[in-house]
Amino acid sequence: MILPIVAFGDPVLRKIGENIGPDYPKLAELIANMWETMYHAHGVGLAAPQVGKAINLFIIDTEAFENEDYPNEKKVFINAEILEENGERWEYEEGCLSIPHIRENVSRHAKLRIRYQNETFETIEEAYDGIAARVIQHEYDHCKGKLFVDHISQLKRRLLKNKLIAISKGAARVDYKMRIPATR
DSSP, X not given: OOOOEEOTTOXXXXXXXXXXXXXXXXXXXXXXXXXXXXXXXXXXXXXXXXXXXXXXXXXXXXXXXXXXXXXXXXXXXXXXXXXXXXXXXXXXXXXXXXXXXXXXXXXXXXXXXXXXEOTTOOEEEEEEEHHHHHHHHHHHHHHTTOOGGGGSXXXXXXXXXXXXXXXXXXXXXXXXXXXXXXXX
16 A cells, blocks of 8 residues: 655654564554555655654665666665764765655765664664665664755755745645645
8 A cells, every 4th residue: 555655844754763573563564555655656765754653664675776886775674773884975966755856965974884673573784885875874864853954054954945844835746645744
């Protein structure tokens, strides 16, 4: 089932996601719905807060970047914890399904080491670099109550203020369903 994506301005996007256990209600259904929602909206990642759940869960699929010489990573991350970010910082233009039509260059570390659980709650520790590291950092931020616009300069944020307010009021036209804070 395709879920509505939470728009900028909804308080759930600023909450720190709680860790969950295998007994989380309808977890497999939630993950399946998140995949369907992400693909419907043409995203490369989706975090549970973006579908209204303040939990530490996100998914990524970097297949869209295959032409950029990065290996495809398609994974579920539960209770993720970034252990280390390193490597040279690099800028890349990021966007977000919760903040449609706004894209900005964001500087992030090129490499990371992360510990997480997969959908069967097996604990995994892995290192990532390149675009996979960037997508993971972006989605991980969602689970920590951060958005990509928090990584840009104060001046750029001020310049985007009216656009962000408009998004929070439902003015963004997208081809996926959004949950607008003012209409809850």
